Amino acid sequence: MAIPEQESAANGTGPALSHAGVGTAAWVGRDIPRKDADRFVLGHIDYTADMIAPGTLRVAIVRSSHAHARIGRIDTAAASAAPGVVAVFTGADVRACSAPMPTRVPRERFPGPVDIWCLAADEVLYVGQPIAAVVATSLNDAEAAKSLVEIDYDMLEPVLDAAAALAPGGALARADWPTNVVARDTIRQGDLDRAFQAAFRTVGGEISFGSGTSAPMEPRCYIADWDDRASHLTLHGTLQQPHPTRWMLAQVLGLREAQIRVVAPPAGGTFGLKMVGHPEEALVAILSRELKRPVAFLESREECFLANAREQTHRFEIAADAQGRIIAFRNTIVADVGAIGAGGGWVMAMVTPTVFPTVYDVPNVAVDAVAVTTNKPPWQGIRGYGKETANLVMERAVELIAVELGMSSIEVRRRNLLPKQAFPHRLPSGLNLDSGDYAPALDQLLDLFPLDEWRQRQQDADSNDKRIGIGFAFDLTPEGASFPGSMQAGFETSTVTVDPTGTVRVATSVTSPGGGNETGIAQIVADVFGLLPDDVTIIQGDTDITPFGTGNTSSRSLMFGGAAAVLAARELKSRVAACAATLLQAEPGELVFAQGRICVDADADRSVPFKQAVSTIYTHAYSIAADIELPLQVIKTYRSPNIRHVPDEFGRISAYPSFPYSVHAAAIEIDVATAQVRVLDYAAIHDCGVVVNPGLVEGQFRGAVAMGIGAALWEELLYDESGATRTNRFKSYVLPRAPDLPRIRMGHRVTPSPFQPLGTKGAGESGFGGAMSVITNAIADALGEHGRHVNRVPFKPDRLLPLLAGALS
Amino acid sequence: MIAHDFDYHAPRSLADALALLGQADAAVLGGGTWLVPNMTYGRQRPSAVVDIRRLGLDAIEIAGDIVVGAGVTYRQVLQSEALRAKLPLLAMMAGQVTGGPQIVGQATLGGSACYANPSSDVPACLVALDATLRLASRTGHREVKAADFYTGAFQTTRRPDEMLTHMVFAPPPGGAGCGYHKLKFSTGSWPIVTAACIAVAATDGGPRHRLAVGGANAVPVLLEIDGRDPDEAVAARLPSLISQEWSDEFAGAGYRRQVAPAIASRALRQARGAR
Amino acid sequence: MSRPSIDLALRLDHRDVVAHVDGRALLIEAIRDLGARSARIGCLTGDCGACTVLLDGQPVKSCLVLAAAADGREVVTLEGSASAIAETVRRAFIAKKGFQCGYCTSGMILVAIDLLEAFATPTEADIRSAISGNLCRCTGYDDIVSAIADAAEQLSAKAATRESPEIF
Numbered sequence A: 001m002a003i004p005e006q007e008s009a010a011n012g013t014g015p016a017l018s019h020a021g022v023g024t025a026a027w028v029g030r031d032i033p034r035k036d037a038d039r040f041v042l043g044h045i046d047y048t049a050d051m052i053a054p055g056t057l058r059v060a061i062v063r064s065s066h067a068h069a070r071i072g073r074i075d076t077a078a079a080s081a082a083p084g085v086v087a088v089f090t091g092a093d094v095r096a097c098s099a100p101m102p103t104r105v106p107r108e109r110f111p112g113p114v115d116i117w118c119l120a121a122d123e124v125l126y127v128g129q130p131i132a133a134v135v136a137t138s139l140n141d142a143e144a145a146k147s148l149v150e151i152d153y154d155m156l157e158p159v160l161d162a163a164a165a166l167a168p169g170g171a172l173a174r175a176d177w178p179t180n181v182v183a184r185d186t187i188r189q190g191d192l193d194r195a196f197q198a199a200f201r202t203v204g205g206e207i208s209f210g211s212g213t214s215a216p217m218e219p220r221c222y223i224a225d226w227d228d229r230a231s232h233l234t235l236h237g238t239l240q241q242p243h244p245t246r247w248m249l250a251q252v253l254g255l256r257e258a259q260i261r262v263v264a265p266p267a268g269g270t271f272g273l274k275m276v277g278h279p280e281e282a283l284v285a286i287l288s289r290e291l292k293r294p295v296a297f298l299e300s301r302e303e304c305f306l307a308n309a310r311e312q313t314h315r316f317e318i319a320a321d322a323q324g325r326i327i328a329f330r331n332t333i334v335a336d337v338g339a340i341g342a343g344g345g346w347v348m349a350m351v352t353p354t355v356f357p358t359v360y361d362v363p364n365v366a367v368d369a370v371a372v373t374t375n376k377p378p379w380q381g382i383r384g385y386g387k388e389t390a391n392l393v394m395e396r397a398v399e400l401i402a403v404e405l406g407m408s409s410i411e412v413r414r415r416n417l418l419p420k421q422a423f424p425h426r427l428p429s430g431l432n433l434d435s436g437d438y439a440p441a442l443d444q445l446l447d448l449f450p451l452d453e454w455r456q457r458q459q460d461a462d463s464n465d466k467r468i469g470i471g472f473a474f475d476l477t478p479e480g481a482s483f484p485g486s487m488q489a490g491f492e493t494s495t496v497t498v499d500p501t502g503t504v505r506v507a508t509s510v511t512s513p514g515g516g517n518e519t520g521i522a523q524i525v526a527d528v529f530g531l532l533p534d535d536v537t538i539i540q541g542d543t544d545i546t547p548f549g550t551g552n553t554s555s556r557s558l559m560f561g562g563a564a565a566v567l568a569a570r571e572l573k574s575r576v577a578a579c580a581a582t583l584l585q586a587e588p589g590e591l592v593f594a595q596g597r598i599c600v601d602a603d604a605d606r607s608v609p610f611k612q613a614v615s616t617i618y619t620h621a622y623s624i625a626a627d628i629e630l631p632l633q634v635i636k637t638y639r640s641p642n643i644r645h646v647p648d649e650f651g652r653i654s655a656y657p658s659f660p661y662s663v664h665a666a667a668i669e670i671d672v673a674t675a676q677v678r679v680l681d682y683a684a685i686h687d688c689g690v691v692v693n694p695g696l697v698e699g700q701f702r703g704a705v706a707m708g709i710g711a712a713l714w715e716e717l718l719y720d721e722s723g724a725t726r727t728n729r730f731k732s733y734v735l736p737r738a739p740d741l742p743r744i745r746m747g748h749r750v751t752p753s754p755f756q757p758l759g760t761k762g763a764g765e766s767g768f769g770g771a772m773s774v775i776t777n778a779i780a781d782a783l784g785e786h787g788r789h790v791n792r793v794p795f796k797p798d799r800l801l802p803l804l805a806g807a808l809s
Numbered sequence B: 001m002i003a004h005d006f007d008y009h010a011p012r013s014l015a016d017a018l019a020l021l022g023q024a025d026a027a028v029l030g031g032g033t034w035l036v037p038n039m040t041y042g043r044q045r046p047s048a049v050v051d052i053r054r055l056g057l058d059a060i061e062i063a064g065d066i067v068v069g070a071g072v073t074y075r076q077v078l079q080s081e082a083l084r085a086k087l088p089l090l091a092m093m094a095g096q097v098t099g100g101p102q103i104v105g106q107a108t109l110g111g112s113a114c115y116a117n118p119s120s121d122v123p124a125c126l127v128a129l130d131a132t133l134r135l136a137s138r139t140g141h142r143e144v145k146a147a148d149f150y151t152g153a154f155q156t157t158r159r160p161d162e163m164l165t166h167m168v169f170a171p172p173p174g175g176a177g178c179g180y181h182k183l184k185f186s187t188g189s190w191p192i193v194t195a196a197c198i199a200v201a202a203t204d205g206g207p208r209h210r211l212a213v214g215g216a217n218a219v220p221v222l223l224e225i226d227g228r229d230p231d232e233a234v235a236a237r238l239p240s241l242i243s244q245e246w247s248d249e250f251a252g253a254g255y256r257r258q259v260a261p262a263i264a265s266r267a268l269r270q271a272r273g274a275r
Numbered sequence C: 001m002s003r004p005s006i007d008l009a010l011r012l013d014h015r016d017v018v019a020h021v022d023g024r025a026l027l028i029e030a031i032r033d034l035g036a037r038s039a040r041i042g043c044l045t046g047d048c049g050a051c052t053v054l055l056d057g058q059p060v061k062s063c064l065v066l067a068a069a070a071d072g073r074e075v076v077t078l079e080g081s082a083s084a085i086a087e088t089v090r091r092a093f094i095a096k097k098g099f100q101c102g103y104c105t106s107g108m109i110l111v112a113i114d115l116l117e118a119f120a121t122p123t124e125a126d127i128r129s130a131i132s133g134n135l136c137r138c139t140g141y142d143d144i145v146s147a148i149a150d151a152a153e154q155l156s157a158k159a160a161t162r163e164s165p166e167i168f
């Protein structure tokens, strides 16, 4: 589905495609095929695991079978003698030859010590934590020897949920911390008590979220190769953040960055999982240096399910006046972030509170959030990054207050959405919303979603057999996370080079998780030079040749990496223009770059091929190009003007620059006898500012919606009473499959971000929270009056059935 | 990635296969869709694997009784016109197996029959169809009724040295109807509750139903119900027959017992309608 | 100490190969070691379909097959799949953006080819069911379904022109 031309035009949302003078915009906005598409469909892409060379040692990891214990004696003798085994490493061995892994958030921010070693040295904090590494000549042999490692444990009391973590005088999840509370946030705006007293209607509720995981199709893999003679390490890996990984390795290994090259080959999906900070990243590097041989770790699917996220509970209250204006909202959030590892996954719990009250204009807001550590596996990044739960809670609150008001929830939304002229708009948390055009998006959705038809079908359905539910939900997804004091500092860098033959090379710090950002970057750079995207080569994921930056997280690729590339390309363009002006006897300002040529604006006959101008510069350094800086290479960093790390008068910072939004509608059906839910229809309108490649954006959005539907209905990590992950394969942690989903109909709006040179916003996570929310609202709708009791996501039928029985009785 | 050592055998005669099965810890390999991943994740560690692929157990014979080889795949069931005509219930079941065309072509009925996973389709169908299972070992052959074969979750009366060779079905009487209903939460979920039903027209008092419910209990639950309004009988009798309720990551205690009658009724309705 | 290994003779992507492999190897591991890396490992439990190959012409999940059991048989991976249908499907995957990260793509394309070889005019439900054994975490499937539908249309259009009697 391409953007219907008239749609963006009809919305009249400004100079969409050639916003802010990108150039001729021949390619931006077009749905062109992916770069390297042939290699994908021929099976010629090499992922990390495809690069494990013969002769590479393989590592199998012995993991803790207890949630909380002190490690006593470890006997590795039998394992060391097993066939094929080259070495067995324990935490003590690792301590003897390396330093702890740096945490992504500065250590001072934790309430106790955080010495994180890639193999637990003393205390194990969750079932599955690495304790020993068996290195062998084959993976089969390494795995076979694992069971021969004997470990004595001294049990400590495990803390397995948030209630236990917060119980006064209760057990501690880390023996060396004084508390289980990792972090708190308190957000205040206005006078809550007064607003609630003055309210016409108020209503409250509770919603808890089960654990989820990102489960990309490609598991993690790292290959370390230490060259002892050169004292140099190369790490290939499934890495979203090669530069931060190099920074981490430099500290663990006591090396200079120059001694380390980190390469991120094409990734088979990441969704946040492959951010820096997994123990195995450091482990293979240490092993390779100690053994002086290449060492590879390939994660099993079972290990991949150790990545935990999202478990939290919200207690909220919302108040409205008689006109249906929401006047106050308050919420208390308790998140169980599992054990603290080196990665920053738990930070998601502190992003959630910052998103309230999402797309609504609410004068009085209070949010209190607390993140507690427990003896479950650490949180790892996951699409949504905490914003999805905020959206879902807000959308539930709106539905509940609509019931109290006796109004349709669509009408309540309309009365409370931030109007277009309210932007930029500062949220109570300090986040500064860049732009939005919410109410028209809702109208546009109603054109796409046959609400009346569904209401009719809902009435016609035999309510003793099937019930139909219809839901709506907005989603606001802050994108481009930039946290002060961390390696997610919020800038990206691109080096653009015009080579002597006139082709263009962009080496950028942003990596590709597989979504196709390289194609988008090629499009915007091609437009600057008036070239074809095929003339632009994108180089990513190699710390030796790409400049420093965060990598790929929080949908920053085009927003930051693309912007940096455009800034660099524009500077190069002016250099080439200077030469062309001389050749064409014109002023640089008169020149237009298009279709591989540089012509004088008014006079198409006066032109020179781009290639010729470039070649002239490279070959006439002392004459025509004497004043032009050589080579034709520029490095630029992009920092967003919409990020503020200096606290404002309320002490708040703004760590996200861009705010794509979407609005969703869905119809679902519940089988009354079994509480099985089926999604019957789905439509959404998405606005991520200027769209560089509609096909790429739609692909991201549909993927996010599918994942959100999965998270609402089927996906949940479960732990047994010992803290072990019960759902450790795709047969128990169930992802959506093709027959489970209806076609997702979508439309676009284009409300450019005024803060970004191209007017784009992040796209990638956007839509995930909306999908979770709209399914939740649709289920609540199907339950009628009993919908207010909906309080747990995902909606497993065994939990839904009692509610349904209530709805029927 | 299988960690433990084992020997692989693909014998060409049943006698050779049975001799190999006589060794301790040998496992029969059907389609491998269960056995192989279990070996990969260390949940089954046989020292020898005896592949039935070359034993000619992949035939469907229809001459009086219907004899289905243990190595017949779901795809073969779907592709056999004759079997579809004689035992439409098996085809209905096979048509709903998940895992895509790959699993449908790889997995065998015999493997599912022997694995005795409560969350699977085949066992309850065999019970509903009153199948006879032919088991062979070095020391002889025997036949067991499907209803007597299942003793617990993942447990059958098959001895480790025995191989299932065939499943034998008496053709249902003319005019019999059948129904199969499966509750799954999504395409990727296990069968949660299945119901397989054969309805035979009776002269008076309405049809006779033979109903087997799978997934709800550690072993398939069999009910024989007469009468025109069997739903009431199902609602009254089925929950108490679920004496070892199955629960897993998909649904906790109580759920399956609660929904089983509805699933059974749907299969009953289909069986009556399809007659 | 060394482990028992086995000799394996395969026809792999139209080449005869003979190899010495670990007796414990799965078919997916053996063929990847032999260079057929377009078949991917996603789960080793038979659930994701990334390891799909054709074994004696039938689509199978090669993580469910012991390497030893494939001795003397023919294996075709995406890289060895070169029919007219395969080409059409590939083009359609590019045109309709039927992939993002591409990790599921080898399996998806192979089952799509298998579907279209058996069945020229699949409905959307047929297509969704044909790929139901293959997980994709990136696309939400719509673009994959569109790609396969598009390939089917192109193939039947071609077939129609071929079959229509030349009386005009």
Ligand SMILES: Cc1cc2nc3c(=O)[nH]c(=O)nc-3n(C[C@@H](O)[C@@H](O)[C@H](O)COP(=O)(O)OP(=O)(O)OC[C@H]3O[C@@H](n4cnc5c(N)ncnc54)[C@H](O)[C@@H]3O)c2cc1C
Binding pocket: B027, B028, B029, B030, B031, B032, B033, B034, B035, B036, B052, B070, B071, B096, B097, B098, B099, B100, B103, B106, B107, B108, B109, B110, B111, B112, B113, B114, B115, B119, B120, B121, B122, B162, B163, B164, B165, B191, C045, C046, C047, C133
């Ligand atoms: C993705 C996927 C989807 C699935 N979907 C379904 C589904 O929808 N419904 C369903 O019911 N199942 C499903 N299954 C489970 C499926 O594996 C079984 O139903 C299948 O039929 C097992 O047969 P097999 O030949 O592969 O068994 P194998 O793995 O070969 O064997 C299973 C067990 O039985 C033993 N065994 C095999 N054959 C014999 C024999 N002849 N004699 C004695 N013992 C024997 C083996 O030693 C082993 O212990 C699915 C599996 C996968 C991987």
Ligand code: FES
Binding pocket: C040, C041, C042, C043, C044, C045, C046, C047, C048, C049, C050, C051, C052, C061, C062, C063, C064
């Ligand atoms: S790796 Fe074989 S199905 Fe996933």
Ligand code: FES
Binding pocket: A217, A268, A269, A514, C098, C099, C100, C101, C102, C103, C104, C105, C135, C136, C137, C138, C139
């Ligand atoms: S494209 Fe990434 S898994 Fe399908």
